[in-house]
Amino acid sequence: GEDVEQSLFLSVREGDSSVINCTYTDSSSTYLYWYKQEPGAGLQLLTYIFSNMDMKQDQRLTVLLNKKDKHLSLRIADTQTGDSAIYFCASRGGANNLFFGTGTRLTVIP
Amino acid sequence: GAVVSQHPSRVICKSGTSVKIECRSLDFQATTMFWYRQFPKQSLMLMATSNEGSKATYEQGVEKDKFLINHASLTLSTLTVTSAHPEDSSFYICSAHPTGTLMNTEAFFGQGTRLTVV
Numbered sequence: 001g002e003d004v005e006q007s008l009f010l011s012v013r014e015g016d017s018s019v020i021n022c023t024y025t026d027s028s029s030t031y032l033y034w035y036k037q038e039p040g041a042g043l044q045l046l047t048y049i050f051s052n053m054d055m056k057q058d059q060r061l062t063v064l065l066n067k068k069d070k071h072l073s074l075r076i077a078d079t080q081t082g083d084s085a086i087y088f089c090a091s092r093g094g095a096n097n098l099f100f101g102t103g104t105r106l107t108v109i110p
Numbered sequence: 111g112a113v114v115s116q117h118p119s120r121v122i123c124k125s126g127t128s129v130k131i132e133c134r135s136l137d138f139q140a141t142t143m144f145w146y147r148q149f150p151k152q153s154l155m156l157m158a159t160s161n162e163g164s165k166a167t168y169e170q171g172v173e174k175d176k177f178l179i180n181h182a183s184l185t186l187s188t189l190t191v192t193s194a195h196p197e198d199s200s201f202y203i204c205s206a207h208p209t210g211t212l213m214n215t216e217a218f219f220g221q222g223t224r225l226t227v228v
Contacts, residue, residue, distance in 0.1 A: 004153070
């Protein structure tokens with residue numbers, strides 16, 4: 001399998017931008033994903049990026065991909081208290097399975 | 111979007127008993143479903159790939175006799191934790207991919223099952 005790593009915690013003030021980082025090891029990953037997990041709930045897909053792109057923007061979300069460094073980031077603009085959750089990055093493997101990072105717990109301070 | 115229903119959402123069982131978790135795709139067919147396990151403060155780890163009509167493929171270190179997977183139809187996969195022990199307590203989550211779709215199709219996740227073995 002592949003290794004996908006994230007920092008465990010991030011705290012930001014409401015209204016600020018949040019940037020969650022992720023690194024992965026498999027250079028053949030074709031798709032990279034960001035999921036949100038709220039307490040006791042399943043995973044919600046936020047966005048994904050194809051490996052031949054370096055940026056994707058979707059409303060408040062901006063994904064940046066540096067394929068050379070195998071680095072992925074998720075920026076949430078104007079972070080709200082409802083954004084508090086665990087955010088997982090994931091890399092798609094060859095059999096459609098996903099390799100997940102450890103998740104970053106985002107805490108938004110009012 | 112497509113819906114995957116996982117049941118039960120929470121279960122508490124006694125040590126030594128077996129627990130069955132269902133993963134059902136409600137509005138699409140899924141030839142392949144995946145089962146993940148998540149320990150507190152850790153990432154989701156792929157346990158096995160469930161294939162409709164054939165045996166599941168287990169990841170290294172996952173005991174196939176302990177975690178029985180049955181994918182009897184295109185809309186249902188079950189995971190049975192046999193002879194459960196407290197160390198099996200975890201959050202189990204399934205995902206499903208619609209059959210016949212392209213590689214970039216998203217996986218749809220169930221809401222997860224929190225298993226507590228006492």
